[in-house]
Amino acid sequence: MQPTTTYYALIDDESARDRPAGIVRRLEDADGGFVDEGLHRDLGWHRTSAIVEWERAESTDDLIEVTEDEANQIIERFRARWGAGD
Amino acid sequence: MGAKDGPGKHDDLTSSEEQGDVPGQNGSSDRAKADSPTRLTQRLKRFPDGHPSSPNNEDGSPRPPVGNLRDSESAAENDGDEPDPESAGDEPHPADGAADRASRPENTKGQPEQPEDRAEPAEDQPGHAENRPEHADDRGSEGWRAALPRLQALWERHKERWPAEQRTPVDRSTDEPGSWRGDAGHYLNFEENLVTEHALDRVHKAEPEVTRTMKAVESDVPGARLAGLDYCLKGEDRFKEKIAGSLALKPERAVGKETDAIPDALRYTCQLSTENYVDGCRAAGRQLQGHGYQLVVSRNSWESLDYKGINTRWRTTEGRVFEVQFHTPESFEAKQLTHGAYERLRNPLTDKSEMGELRQFQRQVTAQIPVPDLVSDIRNFSEKDG
Numbered sequence: 354m355q356p357t358t359t360y361y362a363l364i365d366d367e368s369a370r371d372r373p374a375g376i377v378r379r380l381e382d383a384d385g386g387f388v389d390e391g392l393h394r395d396l397g398w399h400r401t402s403a404i405v406e407w408e409r410a411e412s413t414d415d416l417i418e419v420t421e422d423e424a425n426q427i428i429e430r431f432r433a434r435w436g437a438g439d
Numbered sequence: 440m441g442a443k444d445g446p447g448k449h450d451d452l453t454s455s456e457e458q459g460d461v462p463g464q465n466g467s468s469d470r471a472k473a474d475s476p477t478r479l480t481q482r483l484k485r486f487p488d489g490h491p492s493s494p495n496n497e498d499g500s501p502r503p504p505v506g507n508l509r510d511s512e513s514a515a516e517n518d519g520d521e522p523d524p525e526s527a528g529d530e531p532h533p534a535d536g537a538a539d540r541a542s543r544p545e546n547t548k549g550q551p552e553q554p555e556d557r558a559e560p561a562e563d564q565p566g567h568a569e570n571r572p573e574h575a576d577d578r579g580s581e582g583w584r585a586a587l588p589r590l591q592a593l594w595e596r597h598k599e600r601w602p603a604e605q606r607t608p609v610d611r612s613t614d615e616p617g618s619w620r621g622d623a624g625h626y627l628n629f630e631e632n633l634v635t636e637h638a639l640d641r642v643h644k645a646e647p648e649v650t651r652t653m654k655a656v657e658s659d660v661p662g663a664r665l666a667g668l669d670y671c672l673k674g675e676d677r678f679k680e681k682i683a684g685s686l687a688l689k690p691e692r693a694v695g696k697e698t699d700a701i702p703d704a705l706r707y708t709c710q711l712s713t714e715n716y717v718d719g720c721r722a723a724g725r726q727l728q729g730h731g732y733q734l735v736v737s738r739n740s741w742e743s744l745d746y747k748g749i750n751t752r753w754r755t756t757e758g759r760v761f762e763v764q765f766h767t768p769e770s771f772e773a774k775q776l777t778h779g780a781y782e783r784l785r786n787p788l789t790d791k792s793e794m795g796e797l798r799q800f801q802r803q804v805t806a807q808i809p810v811p812d813l814v815s816d817i818r819n820f821s822e823k824d825g
Contacts, residue, residue, distance in 0.1 A: 363688055366700065366823055375688040385795035394690040400787035403688060408745040409781055410738055410764075413685070413701050435690065 357381045360424035361404065361416035363391075370417050376427050377403050377416065392428060394435050452724035452737045452751065452817055579713055579809025583769045586807040590776060597780070597800055601793045621676060623787055625683035631694045635682050638698030639675060642705050645759040646672055653707045653763070656726040662715045663723060666708040666771055673704045702735070702752040705761035713767045716811035720749060720765045727763070731756045737820040745801055747773065747808045749817060769808045777801045 358380050362373035378398070381387040391401035406412040419427070611620050617629035627635060650671065657665045673681075678701070685697045711719035724734065735752040749765040766774065780797045783789050789797070 365689065365692070367692075367696075374692065377688065382791065382795070384792070385799070386791040387794050387798075388791045391688045393687050399687070401688060402684065402785035402787070405781070405784040408743070410740045410743075410746055410748065410750040411703070413681075413703075414689075 354381075354383050354385070356383055358421070360419050360421060360427075361407075362419050362423070362427060363403065364415040364417055365413070370419070373417075373427060374414065376419075376424060376431070377401055378424070379404055392431060396432055396435060452721060452734060452749075452820065580769060583772075583807055583809055587772075587776075590804050590807065593800055593803065594776065594779065597796060601783075601790075601796070604788070619679050619683075621680045621683065623680065625680045625687075627679055627683050627686075627694075631682070631686065632679070634694045635679050635698050636675075638695070639678055639704065642759070643672065645755065645757065645761075646705055649705060649707075649755060649759070649761055652727070652730045652732070653709075655730070656723050657709070659726055660709075660711075660719055660722045662712050663719055664710045666710045666766070668707070671705055671707055673706065678704055699760070702760045702762040705759070706764065707762070708764045708766060708771065710766050710768060710771055713769065713809050713811045716765070716767055717813050717817060720817055723763070723765070724751070727753055733822075734820060735760060735822045737817070739814070739817050739819055741810055741814045743805070745798070745805060747805055747810070749814075767809070767811060773804050773808050777804050 358378055360376060360378045362370055363375035363377060364370065365374045368374040375391060377389060377391040379387055379389050389401050389404040390398040391403055393399050403412060403414075404416065407414075407416045609620055609622055609624060614620055614626070615629055617632060619627045619632040619635075650668065653665055653668070657663045681701055682694065682697050685701075686692065686694060689697070709719075709723055711723075724737075728734070733754045735754050737749065737751045739749050740746050741749070747770045751763045751765070752760055753763060754760050777800070780801050784794060784797050784801070
């Protein structure tokens, strides 16, 4: 198994797939080990339990898997907003 | 994740097509009979010695209670809560799962892993011999019971292989007064902390009425049992941690919105037998609607590899959102058996290799849970999607 990165758009009551409230990703190694990260306002990726909670139906918000291209677009939008200090 | 991804009909959980669950007619007495520990014990003794459901070994000697997860795992009732050493008289157990924080706060004190604050008393465990529900067709349950010792041993081996690490205490010396910082570093500033505490106060005020309603549902739905009712409220630190984690991922959201959106600050677990699960879920849903409560979300995770159950959110007539989880005895037991793994999965310090092994363990346990017939008929629903 090749290392993979899977992106998920974070959807709450006020958001949708094309305008998510946040974005998280799972970085998975070839041996099955993985870490989950979320994008914060500092535009850095930080460890998050959001995906694990969602998998266990513990999450208040929904996660929708998005392609890398979609993820990059989402990240760019956050970068434009958060990088500008909004 | 769910059994079906598309939005389900609103009436899938609350439809009135099912039989035999008219409120107040046939629930309480039947349930009381079915739940009688004496009756259950008597019936268990009818199994031949050595049978997986028999309380006796092949030689007739009594077996220890199989599946009493207190012996090997956190007795956590609700995932996502912090430990509370004062709860339910729980004794720390070396094999108990990690506390429900992203961190492992117990390790900052050099203590064994602690049960969390919504832990259910040992005698109330679904795996406890006298609390095992009777199944008309016990084959699925037999498979689960047969697999339990191996799964418990797997978890023990995992903990030996990956001992809980020591953690450096979090430095709060520069935090502003009135702020909050969790052991995993989650942070709420003064204002966020204040709003969160007020929200938690509102949850506590709403709890008695919702609990009364849930008890009425338990009485009116044949075979329903509220598991861990004494621990329906989420612990303060865990609630704050959840808010802080949510705000970190969604920095454009107001803290007040997030605090009001978290349904499992008030959570109930409705346990139904595998055979009566689908009808029981629907009957309970109709009962809640009959009390004026509104279904907000229903998520069927019975096809999930990681977790099995149906989690629903409801809104009271006063607008308070709470959660009801529907489990079979086995899916609830599996949730408890995997609680320690889940805690480690949530821990931001857990090594990525261990993360993979934890997921593998969780999936091994989940794969053994008997799936109720026709459970995929209960479709997902989201009020937002209509």
